[in-house]
Amino acid sequence: MNHALILPLLVPLFTGALLLFAHSLGRSSKRTLSLLATWSLVPLAIWLLVLADDGQLRVYALGSWQPPFGIVLMLDRLSALMLLVTAVLAGFAVLYACRGDDERGPNFHALYQFQLLGINGAFLTGDLFNLFVFFEILLISSYALLLHGHGQRRVRSGMHYVVLNLLGSSLFLIGVSMLYGLLGTLNMADLAARVSAADPADGPLLAAAGYLLLVVFALKGAILPLYFWLPRAYASATAPVAALFAIMTKVGLYAIVRVFTLIFGNEAGQLSHMVDAWLWPLALLTLGAAVVGALAARNLQVLLAYLVVVSVGTLLAGIALGSEAGLAAALYYLVHSTLIAGALFLLADLIARQRGDLGTDLITAPALQQPLLLGTLFFIGAISVAGLPPFSGFLGKLMLLRAIEPGAEAIALWAVVLVGGLGMLIALSRAGSLVFWRASALAQGHKADPVRLLATTGLLFGSLVLVAAAGPLQTFMQATAAQLLDLRPYLQIVQGGAA
Amino acid sequence: MEALFAITLGVMTASGVYLLLRARIFPVVMGLTLISYAVNLFIFSMGRLATGVPAVIGRSVEYGDPLPQALVLTAIVIGFAMTAFVVVLALRSIGELRTDHVDGQEPRQ
Numbered sequence: 001m002n003h004a005l006i007l008p009l010l011v012p013l014f015t016g017a018l019l020l021f022a023h024s025l026g027r028s029s030k031r032t033l034s035l036l037a038t039w040s041l042v043p044l045a046i047w048l049l050v051l052a053d054d055g056q057l058r059v060y061a062l063g064s065w066q067p068p069f070g071i072v073l074m075l076d077r078l079s080a081l082m083l084l085v086t087a088v089l090a091g092f093a094v095l096y097a098c099r100g101d102d103e104r105g106p107n108f109h110a111l112y113q114f115q116l117l118g119i120n121g122a123f124l125t126g127d128l129f130n131l132f133v134f135f136e137i138l139l140i141s142s143y144a145l146l147l148h149g150h151g152q153r154r155v156r157s158g159m160h161y162v163v164l165n166l167l168g169s170s171l172f173l174i175g176v177s178m179l180y181g182l183l184g185t186l187n188m189a190d191l192a193a194r195v196s197a198a199d200p201a202d203g204p205l206l207a208a209a210g211y212l213l214l215v216v217f218a219l220k221g222a223i224l225p226l227y228f229w230l231p232r233a234y235a236s237a238t239a240p241v242a243a244l245f246a247i248m249t250k251v252g253l254y255a256i257v258r259v260f261t262l263i264f265g266n267e268a269g270q271l272s273h274m275v276d277a278w279l280w281p282l283a284l285l286t287l288g289a290a291v292v293g294a295l296a297a298r299n300l301q302v303l304l305a306y307l308v309v310v311s312v313g314t315l316l317a318g319i320a321l322g323s324e325a326g327l328a329a330a331l332y333y334l335v336h337s338t339l340i341a342g343a344l345f346l347l348a349d350l351i352a353r354q355r356g357d358l359g360t361d362l363i364t365a366p367a368l369q370q371p372l373l374l375g376t377l378f379f380i381g382a383i384s385v386a387g388l389p390p391f392s393g394f395l396g397k398l399m400l401l402r403a404i405e406p407g408a409e410a411i412a413l414w415a416v417v418l419v420g421g422l423g424m425l426i427a428l429s430r431a432g433s434l435v436f437w438r439a440s441a442l443a444q445g446h447k448a449d450p451v452r453l454l455a456t457t458g459l460l461f462g463s464l465v466l467v468a469a470a471g472p473l474q475t476f477m478q479a480t481a482a483q484l485l486d487l488r489p490y491l492q493i494v495q496g497g498a499a
Numbered sequence: 500m501e502a503l504f505a506i507t508l509g510v511m512t513a514s515g516v517y518l519l520l521r522a523r524i525f526p527v528v529m530g531l532t533l534i535s536y537a538v539n540l541f542i543f544s545m546g547r548l549a550t551g552v553p554a555v556i557g558r559s560v561e562y563g564d565p566l567p568q569a570l571v572l573t574a575i576v577i578g579f580a581m582t583a584f585v586v587v588l589a590l591r592s593i594g595e596l597r598t599d600h601v602d603g604q605e606p607r608q
Contacts, residue, residue: 129570136577143584147591155592156603159524162588163601166531166581167519170538173574177538180567181545 016113074126175212221252239349287313311337333396343459367439
């Protein structure tokens with residue numbers, strides 16, 4: 001048993017607890033501690049990724065209780081990939097926060113670490129109830145982080161976010177306990193084995209539990225009709241928090257992939273792939289609605305929040321295809337969209353700081369202090385997120401469009417994705433030309449802080465890395481998708497095989 | 500017993516949903532609490548309803564399933580913390596926005 005599997009949970013847990021108790025620590029030592037802990041997750045995640053890339057499934061049984069009786073952590077290629085994306089995003093976001101945003105309220109760094117604990121835990125756990133627990137950890141830290149920095153706007157959007165997610169948690173518990181009542185286990189691999197052997201008479205009840213879980217994950221993942229909380233919440237959060245939240249919708253999508261490829265996957269008999277037929281129209285509708293929202297947005301941050309929803313729709317389309325190529329394309333797009341969305345949220349804050357009181361409202365404002373620098377960054381980010389060559393968004397969309405078999409579905413997907421891309425381009429170029437070209441007065445703001453600039457550029461650079469390493473990455477994504485669809489190693493966990 | 504239990508859960512959930520839709524903070528908190536009570540009882544019942552069966556092996560021929568009880572305990576703790584958070588947030592919202600509507604503003608007449 002490899003103890004490194006639990007380190008992505010222990011590092012943020014202990015750092016967070018230490019930061020909470022060590023009130024007397026100075027500002028700079030708190031920042032150093034938080035930066036060190038967050039950045040130490042990057043080499044750790046890379047190491048886990050290299051470990052997982054041999055295609056074996058690694059299981060960490062807490063307290064050496066053998067699955068399915070104990071709680072397990074499970075590392076496969078997908079979990080390792082998600083850990084790495086989280087670590088990179090969180091590293092740059094916390095770097096940005098250390099230049100002043102963390103001082104706008106108490107305990108920012110402790111909350112940030114607990115948020116990371118929840119996210120990492122959700123990606124690593126192999127137990128459905130523990131998924132609930134980690135969801136709650138990441139949610140309660142996200143409530144506090146969303147409200148970080150005070151202000152009426154945050155309280156207003158925070159209320160919706162909290163109440164909706166509390167209701168979601170109740171539904172999650174109902175779904176989980178139904179599965180337990182019917183199958184007598186909560187270990188995901190064991191659930192998969194038992195669903196395939198379940199009494200056909202229990203089928204409708206199992207399906208009901210599965211659909212309840214889908215509703216919960218759709219709420220977290222911001223899928224139509226459950227995304228209305230997202231634009232206001234993301235637009236009112238402080239920039240580093242909004243950047244970190246870019247991974248939060250992906251947690252919901254990750255849970256969809258995990259539950260509906262493993263528990264209700266290929267082996268589930270009549271229930272196998274039961275949600276694909278639902279996910280497909282929902283994905284396209286989410287994409288379309290979000291593009292309309294982006295076109296109507298009158299604030300740069302709201303526009304970016306809608307772009308997050310667009311990425312959710314695109315990703316979900318890949319997942320709904322259910323094929324290996326579709327999943328691989330979705331995973332590539334996931335990495336791209338998370339990094340770029342984070343970068344754009346940070347960039348919007350840099351822009352807002354040079355526009356004075358107007359912030360990110362899309363109205364004519366005094367000129368920026370550094371229009372060329374910020375404009376270039378915005379241009380790169382916008383082109384990448386809209387999916388034009390030569391950046392990663394283009395490659396992601398290309399993989400997705402090529403993953404689908406010719407037919408009616410293909411026509412729908414091509415139309416929605418391409419028209420959606422055009423809509424995004426229009427929305428972004430309108431916002432960009434207003435912010436950078438139409439100025440009412442001479443520049444008066446301060447120049448951008450170099451560290452903040454570094455954090456933003458670092459995330460944007462991720463897009464270039466994704467392009468430069470597109471070949472090996474695509475191979476890796478295909479291996480990941482193949483591993484997800486081949487359930488035999490997972491089922492062996494509970495037979496004492498891989499532990 | 501099952502029918503009574505199911506009706507109780509149904510009534511609690513329905514009342515909870517009704518209160519939630521009132522869209523004022525106090526009813527919303529009460530509604531969420533009712534729903535979470537109903538959910539906790541539901542988890543508990545997933546270990547099957549029976550009387551006089553201890554959750555310890557060897558004390559009797561039949562024994563209760565201890566796992567749902569552990570799950571309920573976790574769910575209660577988490578639900579309690581979340582309710583406390585909503586109450587604090589509600590106080591902040593009344594202080595800052597001067598309204599107890601969940602939208603942060605009075606609905607237009």
